[in-house]
Amino acid sequence: MESDKYIVGHDDILLVTGATGFIGTKVVENLLEQGFRRIRCFVRASSDPSKVEALRAMGHDGAQVEVFQGNLLMREDCRVAVRGASIIFHLAVGGGSRSFPDAFMNSVVTTRNLLEAVASSKSLKRFVNISSFAVYSNREKSRRRLLDETCPVEKEAALRSDAYCFAKVGQDEIVKEYCEKFGIPFVMVRPGYVYGPGHDAITSRVGIDTFGIFLHLGGSNSVPFTYVDNCAEAIVLAGLQKDGVDGEVFNVVDDDLPSSRQFLRLYKKNVTHFSSLYLPHFVSYTLCFLWEKYSVWSNGQLEPTFNRRKWHAVWKKTYYSNEKLKTRLGWTPKVPTAEGFRRYFAACRTVEERHA
Amino acid sequence: MLKVALVGCGKIADSHASLITKIDGCELVGVCDREELMARQLYERFPVRRYFSDLEKLLSETKPDVVHVTTPPQTHFEIARRCLESGCHVFVEKPFTLYAEESQALINLANSKGLKLTAGHDDQFSPVARRLRSTVQSGYLGGPPVHMESYFCYEIGTTYARALLGDSRHWVRRLPGKLLQNIISHGIARVAEFMVGDSPEVMACGFVSPFLKSLGEAEICDELRVVIRDERETTAYFTFSSQMRPSMHQFCIYGPENGLLLNQDHETLIRLRGARFKSYLEKFVPPVLFARQYFAGSLANMAAFLRRDLHMRSGMGYLIESFYRSITEDAPVPIPYREILLTARIMDSIFEQINRRPVALQPDLEFPSGVLVHHNSQV
Ligand SMILES: NC(=O)c1ccc[n+]([C@@H]2O[C@H](COP(=O)([O-])OP(=O)(O)OC[C@H]3O[C@@H](n4cnc5c(N)ncnc54)[C@H](OP(=O)(O)O)[C@@H]3O)[C@@H](O)[C@H]2O)c1
Numbered sequence: 001m002e003s004d005k006y007i008v009g010h011d012d013i014l015l016v017t018g019a020t021g022f023i024g025t026k027v028v029e030n031l032l033e034q035g036f037r038r039i040r041c042f043v044r045a046s047s048d049p050s051k052v053e054a055l056r057a058m059g060h061d062g063a064q065v066e067v068f069q070g071n072l073l074m075r076e077d078c079r080v081a082v083r084g085a086s087i088i089f090h091l092a093v094g095g096g097s098r099s100f101p102d103a104f105m106n107s108v109v110t111t112r113n114l115l116e117a118v119a120s121s122k123s124l125k126r127f128v129n130i131s132s133f134a135v136y137s138n139r140e141k142s143r144r145r146l147l148d149e150t151c152p153v154e155k156e157a158a159l160r161s162d163a164y165c166f167a168k169v170g171q172d173e174i175v176k177e178y179c180e181k182f183g184i185p186f187v188m189v190r191p192g193y194v195y196g197p198g199h200d201a202i203t204s205r206v207g208i209d210t211f212g213i214f215l216h217l218g219g220s221n222s223v224p225f226t227y228v229d230n231c232a233e234a235i236v237l238a239g240l241q242k243d244g245v246d247g248e249v250f251n252v253v254d255d256d257l258p259s260s261r262q263f264l265r266l267y268k269k270n271v272t273h274f275s276s277l278y279l280p281h282f283v284s285y286t287l288c289f290l291w292e293k294y295s296v297w298s299n300g301q302l303e304p305t306f307n308r309r310k311w312h313a314v315w316k317k318t319y320y321s322n323e324k325l326k327t328r329l330g331w332t333p334k335v336p337t338a339e340g341f342r343r344y345f346a347a348c349r350t351v352e353e354r355h356a
Numbered sequence: 357m358l359k360v361a362l363v364g365c366g367k368i369a370d371s372h373a374s375l376i377t378k379i380d381g382c383e384l385v386g387v388c389d390r391e392e393l394m395a396r397q398l399y400e401r402f403p404v405r406r407y408f409s410d411l412e413k414l415l416s417e418t419k420p421d422v423v424h425v426t427t428p429p430q431t432h433f434e435i436a437r438r439c440l441e442s443g444c445h446v447f448v449e450k451p452f453t454l455y456a457e458e459s460q461a462l463i464n465l466a467n468s469k470g471l472k473l474t475a476g477h478d479d480q481f482s483p484v485a486r487r488l489r490s491t492v493q494s495g496y497l498g499g500p501p502v503h504m505e506s507y508f509c510y511e512i513g514t515t516y517a518r519a520l521l522g523d524s525r526h527w528v529r530r531l532p533g534k535l536l537q538n539i540i541s542h543g544i545a546r547v548a549e550f551m552v553g554d555s556p557e558v559m560a561c562g563f564v565s566p567f568l569k570s571l572g573e574a575e576i577c578d579e580l581r582v583v584i585r586d587e588r589e590t591t592a593y594f595t596f597s598s599q600m601r602p603s604m605h606q607f608c609i610y611g612p613e614n615g616l617l618l619n620q621d622h623e624t625l626i627r628l629r630g631a632r633f634k635s636y637l638e639k640f641v642p643p644v645l646f647a648r649q650y651f652a653g654s655l656a657n658m659a660a661f662l663r664r665d666l667h668m669r670s671g672m673g674y675l676i677e678s679f680y681r682s683i684t685e686d687a688p689v690p691i692p693y694r695e696i697l698l699t700a701r702i703m704d705s706i707f708e709q710i711n712r713r714p715v716a717l718q719p720d721l722e723f724p725s726g727v728l729v730h731h732n733s734q735v
Contacts, residue, residue: 071525101369101398
């Protein structure tokens with residue numbers, strides 16, 4: 001990358017929230033590789049100390065990794081953390097929670113606090129909001145099978161019965177609202193499924209093992225994988241690039257995406273063998289429909305965890321595009337999918353062996 | 357139409373909102389949270405008329421008949437008091453208040469204003485807990501309870517532990533009973549319900565588990581053992597553990613003739629016969645009788661599921677409905693105030709004891725090791 005294309009200089013302060021996270025760590029690493037010398041990492045007092053140490057240890061001759069300890073739920077912490085920052089890479093997210101209020105608080109309230117803190121900032125050049133494919137409804141698209149940046153976002157996110165989707169849609173909305181209100185330049189990056197060492201679960205886009213046997217639901221769908229290093233690079237580019245970026249949305253998926261079936265075969269061959277049962281799309285759709293109806297009929301005896309909105313978003317046959325990312329940001333996936341899988345499977349094997 | 361409002365829009369508020377909106381004859385007129393975004397997200401997901409970030413506005417503009425208080429425990433007293441003062445009946449989530457004095461003050465205020473109060477001890481209203489109550493009331497124990505055992509466990513995962521331990525500002529740390537305050541009231545309330553006297557003696561031993569210690573915690577007790585004895589010599593053991601497995605929610609009550617064993621997780625109630633069979637039959641017959649009871653319990657649960665009558669939060673639903681009925685039909689409140697107060701008093705006493713530094717035994721007071729170590733395989 002050439003530095004005259006960047007909106008900031010190498011000595012400007014770049015703030016990364018969620019820096020101890022799976023992608024955040026790689027974003028910090030990538031920024032250091034680009035030669036940036038003042039990276040401020042927002043970590044919580046409760047963050048895994050080994051991850052915080054690893055961040056500190058990334059600093060090297062002249063490049064400083066400052067660890068800022070706080071909580072994005074605290075407005076005062078946000079005010080102090082954003083001081084002097086030129087770009088904010090906002091990756092923090094309340095992950096893993098099934099509870100809507102928890103997910104919402106750790107995505108939307110935190111983001112609002114951060115945006116309020118930068119509202120009057122003179123130094124901020126761009127706010128990079130990390131969104132997700134989870135926000136797309138994958139319905140009513142102009143080009144039936146293709147999902148790209150022009151596709152509609154879930155309007156009634158609560159009806160998908162997925163706290164993460166609800167929180168991420170809310171996060172995107174608040175980013176737009178505040179950035180427009182306070183004139184904060186922003187860009188949205190929406191990664192597909194980010195994989196790599198450190199994230200060993202099989203994405204539900206391939207299938208689920210909720211019912212004791214692995215139900216393979218993806219079939220011939222392509223899975224929107226992006227290797228963590230490639231994703232981090234896309235995020236960094238979206239933050240740095242000078243022209244034609246503000247207010248834009250960028251989807252992140254790699255090239256050569258495998259089908260769900262191909263992936264599952266590779267996984268079983270390279271990591272561990274297990275039985276799986278393939279459910280064709282019309283069966284999974286019907287089951288989602290029935291589950292949804294049962295949930296209503298039984299007055300919520302079962303939560304509508306599986307429903308048609310979810311099916312559209314996760315299991316419908318869809319193709320993905322990274323055209324915009326390539327043409328507008330000059331991004332290319334540095335780690336080819338075959339190599340990404342090799343590293344990922346090796347890491348999964350280690351985890352399997354440890355469990356065994 | 358009963359006008360209901362909800363203050364505090366966190367995790368537990370979701371359960372309240374979803375249950376309230378299913379009850380006929382009531383309407384959720386407003387939800388409120390100091391963080392307006394939190395109030396809004398609840399409003400967006402449930403049929404609620406309006407959302408607020410100011411309690412006074414909620415009270416004055418929606419004029420609710422009932423307010424549910426689902427905020428963090430340290431705010432329960434003030435918010436409930438304010439709601440009572442403005443003429444609302446109040447449902448306060450557990451723990452009712454931080455101190456028994458505050459519970460008493462709320463009850464006095466409610467009584468003086470002709471209003472009603474209840475606490476979120478919903479475990480006591482699950483179908484199995486209701487069956488236990490009616491079996492006890494039918495005289496199955498053969499007299500007043502002699503002894504009870506209440507287990508209320510909670511698995512602390514590494515993520516929760518880190519969040520709590522790493523954060524010196526975490527609100528749980530500021531509670532007098534810290535982590536325990538927020539969790540144990542269900543298990544204590546079960547005991548309080550069946551205690552005969554009102555001023556029990558409480559002996560508590562709390563400590564930090566080796567698991568939390570290994571994460572660097574020295575202050576937050578996550579293991580608790582309690583012995584309770586009231587003036588009429590009814591006794592109870594209470595156990596809270598974050599480490600023991602299975603992580604049980606179980607209650608046992610023994611009378612002079614028979615006992616009952618309730619397992620909240622399995623939703624089963626087992627009758628413990630006091631009478632014995634003759635000779636070896638005591639070894640053959642009771643296991644079969646137990647098996648039969650467990651089998652029947654499993655079938656009953658399946659049948660309830662098929663009837664659409666096995667909801668995870670049915671205890672809370674029942675409690676809320678009973679509370680509303682006590683208001684609309686001027687019936688007795690579902691949880692007697694005596695029980696709320698007794699629960700609060702027992703908890704006060706537990707926290708007072710575990711917050712005191714433990715006194716090390718003098719060397720000459722130590723038990724001879726043989727007494728403790730060689731217990732009983734030969735006896
Ligand atoms: N992973 C994927 O496949 C994927 C796909 C699409 C989009 N994304 C998006 O990418 C971003 C990063 O994802 P990830 O997988 O790297 O997440 P992750 O590994 O779960 O990390 C989340 C980070 O957020 C921090 N955090 C959470 N709540 C916070 C708070 N209140 N204050 C400060 N920090 C807080 C966590 O800090 P602690 O270390 O203290 O917990 C952690 O560093 C997220 O916005 C996510 O939605 C991820």
